[in-house]
Each structure stands twice: as structure tokens, then as C-alpha cells.
Amino acid sequence: MVRFILSKLLFLIPTFLGITIIAFGFVRILPGDPVLLMAGERGVTPERHAELSAQLGFDRPLVMQYLEFLNRLFHGDLGNSLVTKKPVLTEFLALFPATVELALFAIIIATVIGVPVGVLAAIKRGSWFDQVSMTAALVGFSMPIFWWGLLLIIFFSGILGWTPVSGRIDLLYYFPDATGFMLIDSLMSGQEGAFTSAVSHLILPSVVLATIPLAVIARQTRSAMLEVMGEDYVRTARAKGMPQRRVIGVHALRNAMIPVVTTIGLQIGVLMAGAILTETIFSWPGIGKWMIDSISRRDYPVVQSGLLLIAGMVMVVNLLVDLTYGLINPRIRAS
Amino acid sequence: MSDTTVKLSDAAIRRRMLAEFWFYFSQNRGAVAGLVVFALLVVVAIFAPLLAPHGAATQYRDALLLPPVWQEGGNSRFLLGTDAVGRDMLSRLIYGAQYSLFIGIVVVSIALVGGIIIGLVAGFFRGWVDAIIMRVMDLILAFPSLLLALVLVAVLGPGLTNAMIAIAIVYQPHFARLTRAAVMGEMEREYVTAARVAGAGNMRLMFKTILPNCLAPLIVQATLSFSSAVLDSAALGFLGMGAQPPTPEWGTMLAEAREFILRAWWVVTFPGLAILTSVLAINLMGDGLRDALDPKLKRS
Secondary structure (H helix, E strand, O other): OHHHHHHHHHHHHHHHHHHHHHHHHHHHOOOOOHHHHHHHHHOOOHHHHHHHHHHHOOOOOHHHHHHHHHHHHHOOOOOEOOOOOOEHHHHHHHHHHHHHHHHHHHHHHHHHHHHHHHHHHHHOOOOHHHHHHHHHHHHHHOOOHHHHHHHHHHHHHHHOOOOOOOOOOOOOOOOOOOOOOHHHHHHHHOOOOHHHHHHHHHHHHHHHHHHHHHHHHHHHHHHHHHHHHOOHHHHHHHHOOOOHHHHHHHHHHHHHHHHHHHHHHHHHHHHHHHHHHHHHHOOOOOHHHHHHHHHHOOOHHHHHHHHHHHHHHHHHHHHHHHHHHHHHOHHHHHO | OOOOOOOOOHHHHHHHHHHHHHHHHHHOHHHHHHHHHHHHHHHHHHOHHHHOOOOOOOOOOOOOOOOOOOOOOOEOOEOOOEOOOOOEHHHHHHHHHHHHHHHHHHHHHHHHHHHHHHHHHHHHHOHHHHHHHHHHHHHHHHOOHHHHHHHHHHHHOOOHHHHHHHHHHHHHHHHHHHHHHHHHHHHOOHHHHHHHHOOOOHHHHHHHHHHHHHHHHHHHHHHHHHHHHHHHHHHHHHOOOOOOOOOOOHHHHHHHHHHHOOOOHHHHHHHHHHHHHHHHHHHHHHHHHHHHHOOOOOOO
16 A cells, blocks of 8 residues: 555656646746736836846746746745735635635535435436436536526525625624634634525535536446446345345445545535636625636736646546555456 | 348338337337427527527617516516516527537537547557556546546636537547446457457457447447536536636626625526526436346336
């Protein structure tokens, strides 16, 4: 197992270096002069330009600049935002919990609904439940979630008036963020109604974000179950006279879960892309909205480092999925 | 096998393959429905100038935010109502079909051609060429696709052309990996060795001998990418990074309609419905194609 983990970790190094090269190269292939870009509309004198260039290291060879970039990266220095002047890492860490909270809720919704639906559809293959749920899954899979979010706002916020349109909590409530997770903070604040307010803000965005993963998980669970249920050991269990519930619960489900766990893990990339759209629609103050705002404000240090951080995160999650996979399936470890 | 085997001409073989393909494809009712909707979409796109009752950019200042005809206050001149500057929704949706199909075709063509060439080279030559190419492909896949496309558009500058290029770059590794895997499988076959012994050059081996036998998974992937391209370009348009107003691209229309969501449901509902319908139709077709082209896959 140790060798398996080590080999996976070693494999990560070139990928990570590649990601840094892409993030680094990004600012350099931008049309125009990065110094002028940072100086803004006022412009700079030629002397000041040279001084800034030297200060930022743009006058040195690209390779040296890249090594410097890497060096700073390993010391936790990701540069400062052009707009707020604050360190990018500080901003990222402040907004990150909001996205994690949203994504976590979404993946819980997707798993809790998707897995049972997929299992049931497989058991009752060809039934009306199977047909309806798989049609729904295909619709969900084809859904433009930015539109879906707007529709839910029209219905639940506009017509029914059940949920708020945007944000994480009512402006009525104020408390310092201890953890950054609104649900926990609002509970800890002890203010009446704060927790309910946080939940009602979270519900629509997480449903929207959950839509595509839910569809993917339901479809994947169904096909994994169908495959496993055709296996000899399931037939043997049946032939032994084992009750249906035990055959499905113990023999089939556990084996079918292996690809499903991978699918769930791999949804993290989908969630990050979805977070950009979902957070924009619901004005959710997370890293997705932060990225899109920075792109439209041409705040390149933020875009560069944000890209790096998000890709790094996806990479780490994928590694964890790989490791879990190895843990539950010894055959993978051996190969 | 008896020795009275009938020799079929190439055309006859092709006809038989087509008939077999259609047999499996038509067994999937969803796929046929998808095909019908998609064909309708193509017809609408081609004949848009004839079908649309109004111009896509014509503004009627006396008819701002009119509801659809069946709702109170609706006008039979504007079947699906008008938007905030008095443009006919139906006409804009009809012209929008042109954009969606165009985007899908361009993105898939670029990604397909690029991916095939890269995948063929990697799978055919193996060794360090393969290692480098595949590392780069993995790298692109390490980024969430929409995020990478967004950043690429930020670098290239917002607009429809750049959005299509960005999406194509992001999709291309899928085609490269599929092609490489298929090529590696085919390279072991005897017909490839036979062709090589017969003196076929690398180019001929790659493109004429091997490639035609790797097409099935690529066609399925192309269909799926077509629907994703429609979806992602609409998302970019929605975020203000794709087609720019007043282009009647569905995602861009949604972005313009956002501020009216609580006042005029129709400006938000119809463009999204158009996106969903076309993406769903293409995905249904993709499922049918997979069933028909890949007999190894279970029909589940």
C-alpha cells in the first residue's frame, strides 16, 4: 500500500509542475505589457516603467522568472490582487469555505438521492420507475444550470416567496465568522433565526449545483448495479436461497459502489465549474464568483493564482479518489 | 463457410452496414426522438430568414416586454412575446438556432481534427513522443473545463470566435486519448502488420489503414461533445465571455434577460428551454449512436 501511495504521489509532481507552467505562462502570453496593465489607465513614465519591470522581474530571462515564481509559490506567496491590493492567498482562504459549504451540500444531495434512485432503477429494470428516473437523469444531465437556477428563483423566490434570491444569510444577522461555514457560525452565534436563514439561503444554490452530479451518479449507479447483478457470485447467492434484500445489499451493492465512489469523487471538477455559474446567479460570495469577477476586472494575479489553486485542489481530490479506490479494491494496488 | 460466397461490391457493403446501423439505432426510441428534434433544429436554422416573423435585431418601441400571445396583454404579432427593447422572442430564438449549430460544428471539428492527429501520432509512435503528448493532455484535463475555457477567453478576448477556440482546446484531449487508445488496440492486429509488410508508409498506415477502424468511439464522443459545446458556449455567453449582445445567441439572450426574471418570465424561460431541448436531443442521439456503433456495450 505504501508503494502504491508513493507511486501516485510521484506521478503528481510532473502534473503539478505542468499546472504551475500553465498558470505562469498565462500572464506572459497576454496581449500587451503586464507592467502597463498593472499601472492602470494613468500610465507610467519610461523610467518608472523600467524600475517596475526590474522590481517585478520582467527584465530577466523567462526561466529565471519562472524559478522565482516557483520559489515564491513554495513560500506561500501568490502575489497581490491589483484591485484590493490584498494577498491572493488571504482572499482565497476567506472565500474558500463558502464554496466548500455549497459544494459539500450539493454532493450530499446528489449522493443521497442519486445512489438509491440508481439502485432502484437497476433492480426494477424496465419498470415505469426506471424509465421515468432515467429520463429525468438525462434531462438533468442536459440542463443548462444557469437557466435552471433562474427558473428556481422565479418559482421559489418570486411566486412562492419561500427562499431568498441571493447571498448567504439575511443582513439582519451579524456575527464574526469563526469557521467561515455559515451553517456552523450561525448556530454558534446563538441568534434566533440565524441558522434557518442560512439554510434557506443555501438550499436553492446547492440544488442547482447538485443537478448534473445527481444525474451522473444516478446513471452510473444504475449501470454499475446492472453489471454486478449479472455476475456469477450474485447468481450463486440467489441460488443459495439468500433473501433478495441481502443479495442486493451485501453482494451487489458493495461491489457496484466501487465505480460509483470514483464517479462521486470525479464530480469535484464538475462542481468547481458549476460553482462559477451557480455563485454568479445567486451572488454567492465564493471562489467561483471571485474568479469570474477577477476575470472581468482583469485582475490577472488573482486569475493566475486562482487557476493554480483550483487546479491544485482538483488534483489533490483526484489523488484521494485514486487512493480510496486502491483501498477498497486490492486489485488496483497490485497493478 | 461454403465456397459459394457472394462477392459484394463496396457500395453494397456500405449499404448493408448502414442498414444494420439503422436497425440498432431505431430500436432506441429516445434516439429516434432526439434525431427528429435535431433534424427540426437544422431545418429551423437553415430556413431561419424565411421562418422568423421579424428580424433578430428589429426593435418595436411600442411593444416592450409584451407577454406571449396566450397571456393577457399578449399580441398575435409576437407569439412568444418581446424582450426589454421590443425585439420578437420567437424570431431571436429561431436565429439563435443558427448560432448553436454553428458553434457545435466548429468546436467539434477543431477538437476532432486536432485530437485525431495528436492521438494518432501518440498511439502510432509511442515512446517519448507519446509520453510528452499524453502528459500535456492530462494537464489540460486537470483543470475544470469551463474554468480553463473562461481563462483562455480572458486571454484571447471575449467573443464568439475566441469562445469556440477555447472550448475546442479544452475538449481536444478527450479525442486525443480515445484515438490513442483505439490506435494502440489496432496496431496489434494482423492487417496492420500486413499493410506494413506490403510497404505502406507511416502516413498511409496512420490515416488510411488504422484510422477508419477507430472511428466508432470518436463518433460517439463527437456527439457528446457537440451537446457540451452548445451548453458551454451558452454558459460563456451567459457570463458575458461568449457571443456579445445583440447577437441572438441563447446564452447571451439569457444574460440580457437576467434583470427581468421576476417581471417577465418569458424572456428567461424560452431561451433556456431552447438550450435544454437541443442539448437533450443531441444527448439522446448520442446514446442511440453508442448502442448502434458499439455492440460490445450493453444496451442498458
